[in-house]
Amino acid sequence: MYKNKNMVFFFDESFHSRKINNKTIEDKEFFDNYVMTGIGCLKRDLHKNEILYAQFEERFKKLFSINENDELKSKIVKKEQYKYGIKSFNKKSLELYKDFWKLMNKSDYIYYICVVSKLEYILTQFNYNIWGVRDYSSFVYSIVKAVNVYRPKELLKALFEENDLLLGELVKFLRRKISENENNPIKVHENISFKECITILEEINGENINLKWKYNNIFIGFKKFVNELELNNVRVVIDKEGNPNNNTANACKKEGFKNVIETDSKKNITLRCTDLMCGFISKMMRAIYEDTKTTDDEEYKERKILNKNWFEINEEQFWLYKDIAKYFKKYSKYYWSTYISIYFDSFFQFIDLIYYFDMFENFEKFNSMDSNNHRERYNGLITNHIYEKFKERGWM
Numbered sequence: 001m002y003k004n005k006n007m008v009f010f011f012d013e014s015f016h017s018r019k020i021n022n023k024t025i026e027d028k029e030f031f032d033n034y035v036m037t038g039i040g041c042l043k044r045d046l047h048k049n050e051i052l053y054a055q056f057e058e059r060f061k062k063l064f065s066i067n068e069n070d071e072l073k074s075k076i077v078k079k080e081q082y083k084y085g086i087k088s089f090n091k092k093s094l095e096l097y098k099d100f101w102k103l104m105n106k107s108d109y110i111y112y113i114c115v116v117s118k119l120e121y122i123l124t125q126f127n128y129n130i131w132g133v134r135d136y137s138s139f140v141y142s143i144v145k146a147v148n149v150y151r152p153k154e155l156l157k158a159l160f161e162e163n164d165l166l167l168g169e170l171v172k173f174l175r176r177k178i179s180e181n182e183n184n185p186i187k188v189h190e191n192i193s194f195k196e197c198i199t200i201l202e203e204i205n206g207e208n209i210n211l212k213w214k215y216n217n218i219f220i221g222f223k224k225f226v227n228e229l230e231l232n233n234v235r236v237v238i239d240k241e242g243n244p245n246n247n248t249a250n251a252c253k254k255e256g257f258k259n260v261i262e263t264d265s266k267k268n269i270t271l272r273c274t275d276l277m278c279g280f281i282s283k284m285m286r287a288i289y290e291d292t293k294t295t296d297d298e299e300y301k302e303r304k305i306l307n308k309n310w311f312e313i314n315e316e317q318f319w320l321y322k323d324i325a326k327y328f329k330k331y332s333k334y335y336w337s338t339y340i341s342i343y344f345d346s347f348f349q350f351i352d353l354i355y356y357f358d359m360f361e362n363f364e365k366f367n368s369m370d371s372n373n374h375r376e377r378y379n380g381l382i383t384n385h386i387y388e389k390f391k392e393r394g395w396m
Helices: 022-026 043-063 091-106 118-123 137-150 153-159 166-181 185-201 216-229 247-254 269-292 315-331 345-358 363-367 371-392
Strands: 006-014 033-042 083-086 110-117 233-239 259-263 338-340
Touching: 006 043, 006 269, 033 043, 033 269, 043 091, 043 269, 083 269, 083 315, 091 269, 091 315, 110 118, 110 216, 110 269, 110 315, 110 345, 118 137, 137 166, 137 185, 137 345, 153 166, 166 185, 216 247, 216 338, 233 247, 233 269, 247 259, 269 345, 315 345, 315 363, 338 345, 345 371
Parallel strands: 006 233, 110 338, 233 259
Antiparallel strands: 006 033, 033 110
């Protein structure tokens, strides 16, 4: 379908931290995952898609009482409305995203999604060759997961303050968790993993860590996607975020893309469309994380699974989830349409939730099961998905 064709892609990002430091993580809006979303279409179809979105945008600017010269962007739906996913949306927000995902299904926009853990970005800079480790990905995954689950304060402080305490704090944290988990039957496998991580941590070199965010990985994945589509030529348009150094565009050019520009979303209607999609994905991911995380001083004796409120939805909300699933499945045949880093849990939790609702043919069948049963079944789905990914990566 796309072979030897010319396409244009539009990129926007969420939860961006240009420099990762202690001030960053103390921000109430901090989320470990950087999310960049691109949507693209054949150049011949762009005008048609822009007309569709312009009609959509005009309607919802009126509904939300947005001035003609101001933008309709994803921030119009506040963090609190994502607490239990679509279940928490108010009437206007629900209407906005109902029409948005219908629009995406009607348009010819194909997606590219990149998700990268900020913690992982730091950990992958360690010198693992000292210990002879060739594939350190399972180690990085284990550390990132542990930090995201427990959020240990002293470790996070060391992690983002550019000092030499990081490795020592990691070992101290893992030793403490091993001790606390000793008599906890659900933490046996975690303790085994933590002991293996300590063995590596005591040997590796953690000097010269760079906390300034780099964008190369985003476009490494995008290059793979473009090659998979066998495109002849690609134009890339990136939402300009006030960075005078054009780091995002330069990273894209370094990966071999020649036709790259940065522009203000006020001047580009498709960038505003990308923002609505990127904002939805990233805020859903964060809401799932917030609902299932624990804290370092909290006793971890029970599984933290998604609250039943996520599944106590009405028929209108159910069909919206189905529409979202329809769009993602439309292009899921392309392997590189999503480029997820070593730590994949957050994105898997999001996409599996979308696909979970789509498993039900209609609302009657979905509603015949109580919400506690749904949360257990969804938890089984994501657990199996992660297990399969472990096998694919050779971690089992």
